[in-house]
Amino acid sequence: MSMLSASVRGHTPGRGLVPVAARGEPDLESRLLHRIDQVEEALRECVGATDPCVSELAGHLMAAGGKRLRPLLALSAGTAGARRDL
Numbered sequence: 001m002s003m004l005s006a007s008v009r010g011h012t013p014g015r016g017l018v019p020v021a022a023r024g025e026p027d028l029e030s031r032l033l034h035r036i037d038q039v040e041e042a043l044r045e046c047v048g049a050t051d052p053c054v055s056e057l058a059g060h061l062m063a064a065g066g067k068r069l070r071p072l073l074a075l076s077a078g079t080a081g082a083r084r085d086l
Contacts, residue, residue, distance in 0.1 A: 015037070018036055021076045031079070036068065036071065039072075043062060043067060
């Protein structure tokens with residue numbers, strides 16, 4: 001197992017922000033939690049490396065957080081307003 005997967009496996013820092021963004025709306029909270037988990041998985045895939053040194057550095061960057069607020073804001077904004085099928 002790489003350092004990256006060991007350091008962030010099972011830990012999704014962005015999930016702590018979701019209840020604040022959803023403001024007591026259980027359906028919205030559920031959808032945002034699902035989507036932020038997808039964002040977390042995509043981040044892990046983007047920074048994965050076969051070099052152990054690179055994996056360790058990427059693991060520290062991922063564990064530091066700060067890369068989830070913008071995606072959460074975009075996901076939240078996407079739920080605002082009337083739904084229109086394009």
